[in-house]
Amino acid sequence: MTSAVTPRALPLRRRLLWHCRNNPKRELWLAWGTLVVFYNVFFPVFFVVTRVQPPPQPAWDLATQVQWFHERHLGIPLGFGIIFAIAGMTAVNNALIAYSMRRMSVSRAFGYSYLLIYSLSAVPGLLLLCIALIVGTLRPQRDPRLIGWLYDFAFLSFDGTMGVFLIGSLIWMLAILLDKNRVFPKWFGYLNLCNALTEVVVSPCWIFRRGVLAWNGQIAWWLDMVVFGVYTVAFIVMLFRMIQREDFGTGPLPARVA
């Protein structure tokens, strides 16, 4: 799989071309790049284009909810149109994470479980939220009670998948802690536990309509989002380093590959 030509001696464009044709890790880099592109689109769409995050108040009355949809009647269809176009990238992201578990010395059941659980949760956790909010903006003359139903449904379908993410994080954590191939450092396994514990904190949002534990609360949303942000950056960097070190063997990953 290696070429006689030293890629570093080539100009940048030809070097890139060489990597596309010859680099044995090109599929892994493509998957990692897809992951980076997805998150770089995902966050701006939710926070800037559609402005559905940070989430609005769960305790608002129907008139305010209708007004909230009205203020986003352009941003929501535009932003979620982009999300529908790139939602399939989540499959590549999950596949790369599952690959990391297959590279470990643990059972393949870990990777497959993770892949399955995250693929299923993308439907209620991502797509249903987007569909419900687009339906809410599509016909502003709709009965406000129906708009209110869509409002609750959208945000609760998103929060309802936290249990799935919790189990997913625990699966990854367990795989990392049991692994003897040193694919990831153990602290990253423990960070998965931290992330899983913050998913637990979201569960009270089914009870509270105001305060720190409501779906927009300082603990249930803001603090969790900080932890999730740290976790996301950490796993993107960890996957990058894993690909750098990948030797396509079955034993321990080398510390660093030239």
Add this chain to the structure above:
Amino acid sequence: MRAGGRTVGEAGGDAPFVPGQPDMWAFVLFETLVFTGYFGFYLFYRARSPALFLHAQSQLDVRIGVVNTLVLLLSSWSVARCVQSSRAGASRAALRDVAVTVFFAVIFLGCKVAEWSRLVRAGHGPDSDDFFTYYFFLTGIHFVHLLIGFVALGVIVYRLRGAEARSPESQELVETCATYWHTVDFLWVLIFALLYVIR
């Protein structure tokens, strides 16, 4: 004395030594930061409604909180003894110390469930006011940490009963799990101080 794959006291005892996996200390730091956030929000809301919080706090039985704290401190003592015994290669004594830790932890859980039941029967549910929201949240999330602690104790038992009970790897895992247990204890002491003591 072997500890975490290293000899304590080597090089005149000057060599830096971290009990267990250093990675677990990263977890301790991160969880402490997350709980600092929880405590910060609690203190902020407490400062906004001091009268409400004071009145609600008076519904708590400080004696139960003290018992809980003592029981958990004793469990930390027994898990520390377990680490000592394990370092000395006395697996049987270490296993006995784990059993003592489990005993104290079960007492703690029993006390907590009894206290929750008493409060709910008295009409103080998680959504009755801001204080009880925090009370149930902080004690509840700590409860979850304690349940995970049982898994950590299970790992200690598994390693101590295994064929490689005296290996450096086993010793490191025993210390790592004990570190987790001490974290659960340490977090409870802070929760106890905030919810029961500070008035």
